[in-house]
Amino acid sequence: MAETSDSIVHTATGSHGAGALYVVATPIGNLDDISARAVATLKMVDLIAAEDTRHSARLLAHLGVRAPLLSLHDHNERARAEQLGERIARGERVALISDAGTPLISDPGYRLVNWLRERGLAVIPLPGACALITALSAAGLPTDRFRFEGFLPAKRGARRAALEALRRERATLAFYESPHRIEETLEDLAEAFGERRVVLARELTKRFETFLDGDALGLLARMREDPDQARGEFVVMVEGAAEQTGESGEVDGEALLAALAESGVGVKQAAAVAARLLGGRKQEWYARAQSLKEGER
Template sequence: MDSAYGALYVVATPIGNLEDLSPRAARVLAEAALVAAEDTRHSGRLLRHLGIERPLLSLHEHNEASRVTRIAAHLTAGEDVALISDAGTPLICDPGFVLVRELRRLGHRVVPVPGPCALVAALSAAGLPTDRFLFRGFLPAKGGARRARLDSLVARDETLVFYESPHRIRDTLADIASCFGERHLVLARELTKTFETFLEGSAATLLETLAADPDQARGEFVVMVAGAPPREGEAVTLEGEALLAALLAEGVGVKQSAAVAARVLGGAKKQWYAQAQALKDAQA
């Protein structure tokens, strides 16, 4: 923090377990001239726990735009500012986007201090594919809009990730059951806290679980839905791509690989040739 101009540090804070705060995050908070916080009362308790006394400035969705000038003035004066949310990584379903966008537009440095994030923590332990996922934050509160949003996502083949509150989790699961049928789900609740729980099954099964044990409906949720299975034609294409890739890796030529794929899986040699050539070009 020795630049002639200050920087905005976007600091991730614990989502439950206070031991998850990194030493770097604690140092940045202790050295910042100002800490911009979503809820100063909540963040004040965190800072006191850490033995840190810093000026706090509220920054939430209703006043964020008006805070840009004040924070920019601190940076111009060579003072560093830390941005934190109530829990987890700022900007991920939390305030901060407007501030970061405008400070970058003004030429100020914005520095991430990575750490806890509920969606990443949930995915890491859910057992669902994580090579591709689609995070859609909170679903709409009203049933009609929520079902419309879910309907628009039914065909997506990535793992779908949502946040949900305890008072809407049952309605959300009912709508997922209606839209997605027996698709596999994982619910992560109270992450890193004493009652952290992962529940899995179809939406209908999970509704039964919550009905049998109302305590399982408490806390904040990360809802993860398995991606849509490939349609029949897509499955053949994926199988063919794997076969072609294996043949090419063994040094088999494009023409010969296409002939093998056509013989094993069917289809026109011309199409297999084009796919094999595209794979070879991608490997070059």
């Protein structure tokens, strides 16, 4: 049975008067992709925390939302988490949005959500647009298993080491990349993965939405022939490695740290890359990287 508009609003708001954080997905391009529940929630909350308040103000004006805005980004999230958490604990309803798509997916919000969860306060997710899932759904690559790595390291040595560490991963690999680094990233993908299939999704849900399919060097050549293909934000997807007998497909931590060191990556950054790729605490990886460095002296 289809929900009525009243039931949509009731589901969105939860218990009357109860404080909560609503994690609201917003469009990644096409404004029609926002859900009725998301609009109802944004009109109901007392406050909206946004990554870029000027950017989000345009969307909210389009939707007829008049709730006050407060910035929440990478540089102020730690302080904002406590500030917003205290307001929610007093019964206020706060929405969290990012510039586009689902908050926390390579966007701010983790510290705030974690702060609230640790204190037993309500966090209510509203599903919606996500560039990663949108791209995977139309790429034609296997999606029964995929590994999302967010943005690759900006420095070339660290980026190449990170890709090399993923060379034996059999799941489909997915990354976000910016237009000013996409050509360098394709060069590094070619070095790490050879002729393996790569799919690039750009300008998703917008007028010039494009999927480019081929190997990394072929896509790079196409991009250089037509510079317009380097415009927009990218989701980069790479075919997983073929299964090979006798290979576990697992990344060796010591080998990764050694490769990063050989590429000139500092101990602190190497620890951050290792923690992101392999899990574990940065402090532990820092100690291992420092020990490896001292052992080479």
